[in-house]
Amino acid sequence: MDFSDYVPSVSVDCVVFGFHQNQLKVLMLKLKHLNLWALPGGFIENNQSATIAADKVLKDRTGLEGIYQQQFHVFTDPERSQTSHIEQLISNDVLDKDVLGWFKNRFISIGYYALVEYSKVNKPEPDFLSEKCQWVSLDELPELMLDHEEIIKRAYVRLNQDLYQKPVGINLLPEKFTMPELQALYETILQKKIDRRNFRRKILSLNIIIDTKEKRMGSNNRAPIVYKFDKTKYHQVLKEGYHINLF
Amino acid sequence: MDFSDYVPSVSVDCVVFGFHQNQLKVLMLKLKHLNLWALPGGFIENNQSATIAADKVLKDRTGLEGIYQQQFHVFTDPERSQTSHIEQLISNDVLDKDVLGWFKNRFISIGYYALVEYSKVNKPEPDFLSEKCQWVSLDELPELMLDHEEIIKRAYVRLNQDLYQKPVGINLLPEKFTMPELQALYETILQKKIDRRNFRRKILSLNIIIDTKEKRMGSNNRAPIVYKFDKTKYHQVLKEGYHINLF
């Protein structure tokens, strides 16, 4: 393995959020032969920006392109770099021992959070260090490598803050969705109950979603209206920001 | 010069804001023999976090410790690294040519903004590359090295956003200040006029400033009340955040 194409000392870690069964999930990798989980991550090629590097990580794990991503923090504590898991991976023949030199470097990691439509991630792909890649519920995190738990926590805090400013949550839903679905998403991320009627009014007043004139049939109650985003207005609001008072 | 103590490929740049004569100023360095200005910056020692490295930059330039600082963005565009100014500094004998190897690296820079009390910075110190270090008004920026103009712009955008969420502006004022002074600061940063009476009410309702029972004498009008921060409550609010509607 040759790491000379990568910027030394810098890595990228992605906290990929998905929303399923009214739970916020994170895409995680289970390391081979170790009882440890890790965030999808990678290194930055010499001619890449970190954003492009993050795009590649996202593409490799989820198969998707054009995912919404947001750089949220850089993790620079010198204590965050540990190689014990790398050494174990080497002794389990997962990694060749000539890579230890690279991993012995201290790494500064740029944290991105990404929002994906859960159902579009059909078969998340593990990387060369891991045996599986799967969704893990945010409130049932397993034991994580290095400072990855802190990275997730911070990503979540930032997502939470951002949701008050911009309609980012929309990236977690499929193209078509109902008002109750959108509300469940907001309630999950913000961790508070919101009045159904007030929520609807506020969201509609943003003028970023459109009634498709369809209804979601199939349940034992009145069929909710199916909406989709008004992409033009959505991007406008995303840029400008707003403040929804959902306290 | 020996750079082996530093983390390769990573630098720290600080946008140091000060407030003087109702203007927002930034601390800038004038490069030796070049008609170019630069932000205070530095590299990260092997056992330092980026925050500590930024602290050192701030200490070296301003002489102050414990300055309020906030990491706001990482600049990773591969095109941002250029060495033409370094080469010119070498040909002017400012730098020894054996440092070119280090500076030829591509750098990823972690941007911090810092807020200091203008009057406490008595004699800003240039670094080894620069001939002077001084305050420059935000709206009269000279020609800047690399992407430093973009870094400043982004720092300002972030400061602006943060001011709506947390009472950060306080760090730009001396320990004791009056309501009109605080308002002038807000109006400058937010770039909008605010109604005097409404401003006062909102700020006071945050309960983070205390009437010192003193008055600022000396001008031809009613002497304004002198306030100071309630540090305990201030730090609490800083952590929790709020939203002031000053639109």
Place this chain on the structure above:
DNA sequence: TCAAAAGTGTTAACTGTACACCCATGT
């Protein structure tokens, strides 16, 4: 026709906004 959950509307409480007036200070 019933339960469940969605759509719609109304009012009271609160917050923000736009003002006018009075007061202290130095000349």
Place this chain on the structure above:
DNA sequence: ACATGGGTGTACAGTTAACACTTTTGA
């Protein structure tokens, strides 16, 4: 005593919050 600008109060408008009723769907 007057000009200047700071401190205080108040009423209106706009927004948010709390809540009740009607409608649609599948069983």
